[in-house]
Amino acid sequence: MDDEAPLSAPPLKPPLQNKSAPRDQEPSGDAEKLRKWHEERLERKLRGEYESAVQHLAELIHDNSETRMRIANIRVDGANTTRRSFLAWLIKPHVPESSLSNLGSVLNTTRSITHILNETDIFASALPTLTISRSPLARDGDIDLIFKTRERGKFFLKTATEFGDGEGNASVQGKIRNVFGGAEVLEGSVSLGTRTRKAFNLSLSAPLTSSLKTRGELLAYGLERDYTSFASCVEGERGVKATIRSLVKGGIHEFAYEASLRRIGDLKPTASLSIRESAGQTLKSAVSHTWSHDTRDDRTTATRGSYIKTFQELAGLGGDAFFYKSQSNLQLSRPVWRGSTVSFAMRSGVLWPFFGKASFFPDRFQLGGPLDVRLFKQNSMGPRDGVTMLGDADSIGGDLYWAAGVSLISDIPWKPHWPLKTHVFVNAGRLDSMDRSKSFVDNVRTCVSQPSISSGIGLLYRFDPVRVELNFGVPLVASKSDGHRRGFQLGIGLDFL
Known part of the structure; x- marks a missing residue:
């Protein structure tokens, strides 16, 4: 036994190589592919461990959910x-x-x-x-x-240049959060613009319920609107408003009281008699209710869903204005085939003065322009009075209107992800004064049976949060008093028909 040789390992002979099967499609040769493979393999491993831990925690909580605590x-x-x-x-x-x-x-x-x-x-x-x-x-x-x-930070200040709803403006906005330690918000803004020459507002809002679904707001505001392009005047307004806004399962309800002092002035030399009679100050004291329900997937270019809004106003709690005013707005969007959506929209409104008095110019409706009935000039539809040096009469507004439109919106071929879309549209609508010699039903029948109609094609661009349209088309039917246009029309705004 002493002569027995010590144990030793057998000699190794080439070739020395890994003859095991490839692991999970492991690449060979390319270092970059190998690195990417290891990263993906590690990511799958970590994801699996995370999902296992989440499942284990869920089972643990479920098994002990009745434990007293x-x-x-x-x-x-x-x-x-x-x-x-x-x-x-x-x-x-x-x-x-x-x-x-x-x-x-x-x-x-x-x-x-x-x-x-x-x-x-x-x-x-x-x-x-x-x-x-x-x-x-x-x-x-x-x-x-x-x-x-x-x-969050308590103070917020922002300057902005905005274009929308047929005008542009520059503004300064400020906000103070949690003013008194109870989620109150104090906001204010000052702006200068093209159609709204100047405006300011200051508001204080606070939650009224512990669910935070109901808020109250106090608002003071002032503005000056330039109507010289269609009505030869300027409107100034100052007012206060108290609002309670509540979010419920069926939508958003808003109850408000408003007191405002309106002034029509700065008349052009060519102002019509109707505008001159409207000049001066009027006081409105009114209560209102607004309800809205929105299920659209996008506010400016919806592909599915609906939007409904109703507005009711009763004026006459003091002041000069006595009327009932109602407006409604409906939008429906549905996909028709891949990359294409059909959109239907409708608006309507009625103004009914009390005690046989005529309505005031600031309370009346205006219609026409790229945001509602396309290919008609801004606020150029409906009743007119007078003739200016350029041959255009003043649009004095109306008491009854409706507008409807159908659009087919499609993606650019091979570029469905682009915010640029094409659309084909047909719009119709009419604005009338209330004829007191006829019944309300007869006034509605006349207004609905004699529409102005336009049709065209265009491009729309979703520039969040606004929408930009460049359209080409022609009015197909127009009343004698309507201000229409042929060819191209540009629209920038938030709420298109």
Whole structure:
């Protein structure tokens, strides 16, 4: 045994190479492909581990959802400028009764409180943490719910140049968040523009319910509109408005009271008799209700969904104006084939003065232009009076109107991702004064049975948040008083027919 040779490994003989099968389509030769393969493989591994951990956590919570657990304390850290009484008002409705509290209800409570804190627009972040309660009076299963928050900046200032709804303006806007520590917002703006020469407003809004679905707002405003392009005058307005706005399952309701002083002045030498009779000041004191419901997938170029809005106003709670005013707006969009959408829109309105009085110019409707009945001049449809040196009479507005349009919107061939689209459209509408010698039904029948119609093609560009259209077409039917145009027309705005 002593002569026995020591053990040794057998000699290795070439070739020395990996003869195992390729792992998960592992590339060979190209270093870049190999690097990308390893990154994708690691990403799949991490994703699988994450999904497994989430599934395990979900199963763990489900299996213990009935375990008794009670929130002993709730604390919001980082809310330095927010009132404690306001936070308690928000949080209290979401805290379950102690006798019904378990792990499932605690997690639901955490989720709902996090949501309501984010909804206030006070906090940039709100991260919840559950810890075992350290109170000397704590019982088994008691926990503390702590939110680590970071408040948004209190002050905001912005300057902007905007184009839309047939005009352009430059503005300065300011905002102060959480003014008194209860999610109040103080906003103000000053602007100078083409049609609205100057405007200012100052508003203060605050939540009225702990769900934050109802807000109140006080607004003071003033503006000056230039109507010399179609009515040979300038309108100035100053007013105050109180609003309650509520978000419910069926849409948004807005109840408002408004008192405004209107002034028609700065008449052109060629102003018509009707405009001259409208010159001066009038006071309006009115209550109103607005309801809207929006299911569109996009506000400016919807491919599906609907939008409905109604507005009712009653004036006569003091002041000079006595009338009932109603407006409605409907939009429907549906895809017809790949890359194409058909859109239908309709608007209507009626103004009914009380006590046999004629309506005032500032309260009447105007119609025509690239945003409603295309290929008609801005606010050029309906009743007119007088003749200017250029041969155009003043548009004095009307008490009854309707407008409808159908558009076929399509993608640019081979470029469906472009914000540039094509569309073909047909528009119709009419604006009339109310003839008191006829019944209301007869007035409506006359207005509907004698429409002005236009048709054309164009390009539209979605330049968020506005929409730009360049159209070419002709009016097919027009009333003698309508101001129409042939050829190209440019429109920039938020709400097109």
